[in-house]
Amino acid sequence: MPRERLSVVVTRRLPEVVEKRLCELFDTELREDDRPMSNDELIAAMCRADVLVSTITEHIDAAMLAHAGERVKLIANYGAGVDNIDVATARQRGILVTNTPGVTTDDTADMAMALILAVTRRIPEGLAVMQNGKWSGWAPTAYLGGRVGGRRLGILGMGRIGQAVARRARAFGMGVHYHNRRRLRPEVEQELGATWWESLDQMVSRMDVMSINCPHTPSTYHLMNARRLKLMKPSAVLVNTSRGEVVDENALTRMLRAGEIAGAGLDVYEHGAEINPRLRHLDNVVLLPQMGSATVEGRIEMGEKVIVNIKTFDDGHRPPDLIVPSML
Template sequence: MPQQRNFHHMNKKGTSLMNIRVLATSTLVGPYIDELGLRFPELCVAPCRSSAWKAGLASAEALIVLLSEPLTEADLDLCPNLRVIGTYSVGINHLPITSCQSRGIRIVNTQGVLTDATADLALTLLLSLTRRVREGEALVRSGHWKGWAPDLLLGTGLTGKTCGILGSGPIGRAFARRVWAIGMKVIFWNREGNQKPVDFGVDIAARLPLDELLRQSDVLSLHCPLTDTTRGLLNREKLDLLPHGAFLINTARGGILDEQAVMELLHQGKIGGVGLDVYENEPDLDPQWLVAPRTVLLPHLGSATLETREAMAKLLCDGIAESLLT
């Protein structure tokens, strides 16, 4: 297990809050924040929005934040020396990207190292839904299971069915390999409108216009970033195009889905099941999800393996160091 460390407002050498070069909101999994502190002794770890964090902004050349800690242009105004922002995530939608670009502030994220972990979790959600794992475990734990029965918790087979994937980046392609291996047909959509077929390593799949893809998707899995193009992409009109009983998986970002429309379709029986690892306005979960039928709900665990989180921390801290040394 990773060692638990307390927040400290000053490093071990007693760096003043008025002379911070690297300002991090949290320790990370593994030793990499500590190692970064050895390279840059003017490193401070203080919770986001705390008084110590605010005091450190004036001198900080590098900020390290989590996905759940959005920054604004007003924050950048308080950081006249800022050269780089590192985020412990692939997604950067919580950062003021345009303002960073105009100010010459580099953004370092953790692209690439969490591909397999996130694709694994998406497959976990899909299999949990279609084989009714949550209900089965609840039955066993309840003490009311009476033994095997011909019609007990019948699920849905996936072999021969079509999986539509929104996003043809590394995670989308990795998920495609996994569902292809269990016998599904794969089709893709991407936000740029590129219609070139997608080579996902073990096969080549068609890339279709969104409406056509939705009409064919027995399973729809989201693997695209949250951008101005994809925010609210799957509204009620689009969701109505899915085949009756389709399954929906989201390990991307919550804002892509119209959550209210999804819940209505679940209650109406038009969607076969929904597996979510991300939510709009998380962690402030819409309480209606807690009573929505045929759902598997996880607390944003896409990259949550020890190996992946350590690799993310190393990549992030290496990127910060490189930015400060060049």
């Protein structure tokens, strides 16, 4: 007799080609709409599925896992970050957790550079004037931004994405500096033209642009806190395309309003979609709706990784992107 197909529940709408392949391979339950599942819906999904395909909008904590029942054996996260899942508790309950690393490295690095350019060259201000029909013609002193070439870029977190940002910044003529939990190998530093700073405080105080590219962990929560933000030069710019929790959003907002920091480009926020309303009205801030990894190619590749992880698990082998607590 043929083996019973694995039961898979998908929490959000995914690209059509990904959903079609999931349905071909597994007994897949797709989402009819694209709203996030409630906690009760998530618990119910885990109780009836062998595999839950989650996204960053689902926060699966210890309390939720305690009510998940015994059936679910794999949470295949559609995304590189897994800070939305209590991985340690999941493993204690015999539930494996996988992610989709490396897929959106270039997409996110492109967005970091786009934000650096948008803030330093005042692109949103120019766009707003054109859309409002208020442009009256060229003027020598209108919308003066600054060159990125020659500026010092400080990268906080020199993993895959941080290194991709460094390569792009170097092509724009920026000086590349970084702070990381571990120093890169000399040959990698040389290839990137990057200078390592053991002291984050010292690096922050000397940079023209700060790019946040580290994951959210207990040790990186508010790593850019009020004290550290005050070390930044008044002419400096901060860009965040990694996790909003790394930056104290209220402190950043106060400093931007007071002119103590020149500008910011944000694609992620400390409280998810609940953005500090004072940020929305600042001319020196560029806000994006978590678009860093939003490319058709990237989203499909993420789905392909999810499918490989589930198929490998279904075949009785270790999923290639298995997360273990010691990795976090």
